[in-house]
Amino acid sequence: MHDDDLSAMETADQFDDPLDHLESADSTTAPPDPEAMLPLLTDSEPSQRMVAARVFCELQDERAIAPLITLLQDVCPLVRVSAAYALGKNINTEAVTALIELLETDWNGYVRKGIVWSLGNCGDRRAVPPLIHALKTDISAVRLWSASSLAQIAKLQYEDVIAALPPLIEGLRRDTVAAVRSNCAWAIGQLCRELPSNVVYATAIDALIEALAEDEDLGVKDDARSALLRVGDPRGLQMIEELELEGLI
DSSP states (O other): OOOOOHHHHGGHHHHOOOHEEEEEEEEOOOOOOHHHHHHGGGGGSHHHHHHHHTTTTTOOOGHHHHHHHHTTTTTHHHHHHHHHHHHHHSSOHHHHHHHHHHHHOOOHHHHHHHHHHHHTOOOGGGGGGHHHHHHHHHHHHHHHHHHHHHHHTEEEEEHHHHHHHHHHHHHHHSSSOHHHHHHHHHHHHHHTTTTOOSSSHHHHHHHHHHHHHOSSSSHHHHHHHHHHHHHHHHHHHHHHHHHHTTTOO
């Protein structure tokens, strides 16, 4: 378990999240020059290290990987989180190892959120167990992204799908935060598309149907409905039709 000041996580304007910039980047803006940014990754000023790391959230350059791994141990959490996101764009085996190790030890929830996001992009099966652990035990912001990242990584191997679905089902049924339940529903829909009909598959469909019919949050219901439509399971489609006819969704 991690010792977090949860109120710090809830006050988003106190911590500028690089993920926000990734999602809103202006594609018409000319990218910065990596030759100018690489030396700043080792600058003595934390603000310069942070700016440089954020540049590599958008740029791929193998030369940046080693200094970005070093920045995962930076004393400044703003630098660490920027480096974590940048490694999601610039990934290799050593980077995955460093990210997994930091996920176990970093006290800052924003840093761990960046780590699980990047692990979702790594294509490395080693990320599955730590992502499952984060989904079960971490704070809500990290649980939310762990669910999404599991869907990206676990689908690569059948064994990982089987391992990831039970904690995602538990998250959909039990998590107290609606956004986490929604992401679990989305992830289940992604993984069930890769799964043959078996006990785990049937349990996952049951959980989606339960969420569709019983969850109090409309967003969770909508995500469960979308997941069932994506999978195309006959039981799920029948339940959607029945609830629509009754005017319940």
